[in-house]
Amino acid sequence: MVLSERLKHVALLAGSGNSLADIGCDHGYLGIWLVRNKLFEHVIAMDLREGPLNAARHNVEEEGLSDFIECRLSDGCDKLKKGEAQVLNFAGMGGPLMISLLERNMELTRSMDRLVLQPQSEIPDVRQWLKANGFSIVDEDIVCEDGKFYPMMAAVKGKWDDHGAGDKEAILFGGSLLKKKHPVLKAYLEKNLTQNEDVLARLTAALGAENERMNERITEVEASIADIREALKFYEA
DSSP states (O other): OOOOHHHHHHHHHHOOEEEEEEETOTTSHHHHHHHHTTSEEEEEEEESOHHHHHHHHHHHHHTTOTTTEEEEEOSTTTTOOTTSOSEEEEEEEOHHHHHHHHHHTHHHHHHOSEEEEEESSOHHHHHHHHHHTTEEEEEEEEEEETTEEEEEEEEEESOOOOTTSOHHHIIIIIHHHHHTTOHHHHHHHHHHHHHHHHHHHHHHHHOOSOOHHHHHHHHHHHHHHHHHHHHHGGGTO
């Protein structure tokens, strides 16, 4: 089975071990790949919706892996018991939903050896949540697939580490990504810098009479540009 680039990099962040719970498993491809490649002995593939879960069951059966992958209907981690898995994977959902599901089962979340998270939005909010709740990001990755950038991270319980990037930059862009001078992050930063500079030029050109909201927006965009330029300095050394 061939995984998308996004899911392959998520899988590699998961590492290896006894059991992994894949929350929002969709068609079950991640769990199948992990078991096929002998990275995990057991996967609990969980989804809120019957349709994707039935598709996952079908795919697992087709691969002959029913003894190793269990498909379970669940809203987030609600049907996962403490001790059933050591790694918790969330991929392909919005950051606020991800945070909500992690918080709803906090005892279970804290019991995990490793969290693997690939939020589709509000990525800095997810990093900030990890820091605030006693987790440290030990590895990060980012891929560009079909023109869209997908940051992802692996976290464990422990003291927050900004990886020498500074706290603000680590939260905004990923400390370990900056430390590694990840080339895809650089492409992401450069694209966002261009976009923000274009927005700033349009706002400035449109600014006529005093407009409080527009001035606020200009200040926000200027701050974003400054943050991106600060992050790009990591690539100059």
